[in-house]
Amino acid sequence: MHRHRHDLDPSTGFLTRIGGLRAATRAVAEADARGSSLAILWLDIDRFRQINECFGHAGGDLVIAQVAKRLRLALPTDCALLRMGSDEFVALIPSIDRHAATEIGYALLAEIERPLPIDNLLMRPSVSMGIALHETGEDPLSLLERADRAMVEAKRRGGHQLMISGDEALAGRLGVQLARNELAIEADLHKALEIGGLALEYQPLVGLDGRIEAVEALMRCNLPGQRLMPGRFIPVAEKTGLIVRLGEWSLLQGAQFAARLRDQGVATKVAINVSRAQLTSPSFAPTLHAALIYANVAPALIELEFTESLFLDYSETVQANLRSVRAAGVGMAIDDFGNGYSCLANLKDLPATKLKLDRSFIRVLPDDRRAYAVVKAMALLGRELGMTVIAEGVETAAQQAAVESAAVDAVQGYFHARPMSEDAMLDWLQERALRGQ
Incomplete structure (x- = not known):
């Protein structure tokens, strides 16, 4: 994408406020x-005025440059970076949910705090951070304002922390509206559970040889006259504890769909996402075993997807719970690797x-x-570790x-197939089987 030079901040190489908008x-x-x-x-450097007073503007410029460098190195390659003010930065990160954004946020707090030599002293810079997740139909300025407001709340609480928009104590109509929106979504989720408004759609994982590696189950919420997107209802479900249900x-x-595929002659692994709230619950292992027994399906036909941080929760x-999954013979996958604070050193120890x-x-x-070099290196490393490597x-x-x-x-991905209903997924698999694929 072509950018005019005046859209770039000369000190950091980030987009200026105008280019950022x-x-x-x-x-x-x-x-x-x-x-x-x-x-x-939205990030704001803590105590930046004091930094300028102690080290002069040259020292302040050095801190700005180093924080910018750490942001560029630590954030995903596809995000846009903005300099919104003298000591304020914004990152636009596409295709990321609340959980992954929070993980990236905490990783950034740690990365930015690493010691920084300045005038023969070692200082530890820190930032206050606000995170806002886009809601369908929301205009860009409103989204940016929510992130800014969350950052201000993080700074008000002492700095060196992050705040998610909607979690802060907001005064006035905006806070009331956000609270009402969450309550409405929570009510919708309860209604969906009661009337059968929840559904799973499935997207295949296709091997380079044409073999179907698995089909991933993706949750959908359909109510009369509306369809809630996962980006709206999953965060509310996580906050309210409904995510466990x-x-x-x-x-x-x-598990029942895996049994149906087996009975129809197209036995295929079904991959199911597992949240942090589920894995931290003592009822997780009994629930997994009950699902396998009720569906009468072999554990080898089920695969559970976890983020790397869940494997590293000791x-x-x-x-x-992780030992129970392994003992049951259910497969385990590391989901969204590279989206957050991923560590290559940990891969050799993950089950x-x-x-x-x-x-x-x-x-x-x-x-x-x-990015290509990273994908190629990870494909080689994954195989050496005995892992099947998937490109999402x-x-x-x-x-x-x-x-x-x-x-x-x-x-x-969409190149092979979009997520589809159970019946459509079954037809798709059977058609491929007839073609000998």
Whole structure:
């Protein structure tokens, strides 16, 4: 994308405020068109006036440059970076949910706080951060204002922390409206559970040899006259604890679909996402076993997807649940790897057999050679560790060719198939079987 030089801040290389507003407008339009998510991270350096007073403006400029460098290195390659003020930065991160945005936020807090030498002293810079998730139909300025307001609340609470928009104590009509929106969504979720408004759609993971590696279950919420997008109802479900009920429902439905595929002669693994709230619950293992027994399905036909941070949660309950999954013979996959604070050193110790590379690496292919190098290296590393490597978010023939060249094992995305209903997924698999694929 061509950018005018006056759209770039000379000190950081980030977009200026004017160029940033244009980028935010484009990002929001794309999120609305695709029905995808978008996160805004607004950061303000803590005690920056004191830094200028102590070290002079040259010292302040050094801190600005170093914080900008750390932001660029730590954030996904497909995000846009803005300098909104002297010591304020914004990151626009596409296709990311609340959980992943929060993980990235905490990783940034830690990265920015690393010691920084200045005038023979070691200082630890810190930032206050606000995060806002785009809501369908929301205009760019409102989204940015919510992120800014959340950052102000984080600073009011002492700084060096992050605040999610909607979690802060807001005064006036905006706070009341946000609270009412969440209560309305919570009521919708309860209604969906009562009237059967929840559904799973399935998207296949297609091997480079044409073999179907698995089908991933994706939750949908349909009510009379409306369809709630996951980006709206999942965060509310996580906040209210309803995510545990939704997760239990998904386990049972996914297991039953795996049994149906087996009975129809197209036995295929069904991959089901597991949330942090589920894995931290003592009832998780019994629920998993109950789903397998009720559906009468072999554990080998079920695969559970966790983010890397869940594997690295060493609390007794989480680790016991992970051991139960492994002992049951259910497969485990690392989901969205690279979207957040991913660590290569941890891979050798994780009990997963599948590694799903986040779509942020794939979206910029084939043009971004650095992203291609990462995908190629991860494909090789994953195989050496005995993992099947999946490229998520493949939408075009050019992206497909790039990941084939990088030698991943399988791909998932619109290029092969969009998410579809149970019946449509069954028909799709049976048609491929008839064609000998």
